[in-house]
């Protein structure tokens with residue numbers, strides 16, 4: 001698969017971009033680069049921009065692709081022979097060894113266009129064990145003018161042997177004012193502060209939250225949890241409302257809400273919560289809940305999040321979560 005579409009320049013990438021452009025200008029371009037950091041910071045866009053620049057014949061002063069040469073036209077059409085994009089066949093599935101074996105075979109050939117040969121693996125943590133082992137071979141004996149770009153929001157899930165052979169570029173959440181300035185352009189009519197908060201400060205997570213309607217979904221869940229805590233609704237009704245949504249989206253809502261409850265239970269005025277406008281409701285939700293058990297609930301959610309790609313039964317998972325919440329909020333503790 002090749003990467004198509006124009007390269008996007010995101011303002012909070014400036015320092016990382018300058019660093020790589022400097023290495024390239026000094027002929028010290030690393031043969032393997034790991035773009036790591038939380039989701040929603042545009043690491044894939046950075047990889048696209050980097051890939052386009054590495055195959056371009058007339059790179060500009062800032063290190064960006066010219067956008068006009070034959071190579072750039074091929075990149076735009078998604079047909080450049082030296083720019084490869086390795087991803088799971090479907091989102092959430094694993095990257096298998098065949099894809100990495102093909103990479104290994106291609107990487108030893110000379111670049112057809114005389115520039116760099118670039119392989120982007122995105123998301124790299126989705127390589128299965130044998131794929132990761134096969135990649136290790138290429139990392140240990142790098143071919144000249146071949147550059148591997150690994151993109152990962154969960155670099156902790158990559159083997160240490162792979163991480164240690166890559167030049168890491170770590171992306172962090174930009175300062176709030178920078179993120180807000182960018183987001184105002186993207187969502188001119190939106191409640192930018194709320195979208196940024198629910199996106200955990202990551203600008204592209206905020207635009208995704210906007211597109212997928214996270215605020216309404218989470219607020220509805222917070223209301224439902226409140227009614228359950230006060231025993232004012234039939235749990236089956238709450239389960240039924242939630243099963244109308246994709247399981248991964250329900251799990252994400254639960255994860256954000258419970259994360260907020262854990263923080264608020266510790267520090268009621270905690271600043272970086274996902275739902276600042278719901279603080280009063282969250283404070284009353286968190287009241288009288290055993291902190292340790294609340295924290296365990298958060299851990300359980302993280303585990304589901306990881307397992308949800310393996311065909312869990314959505315209704316059973318949601319029933320389990322609602323029951324867990326009823327246990328946590330049982331009058332008198334247990």
Ligand SMILES: [Zn+2]
Pocket residue numbers: 056057058059065066067068069070071072
């Ligand atoms: Zn070009």
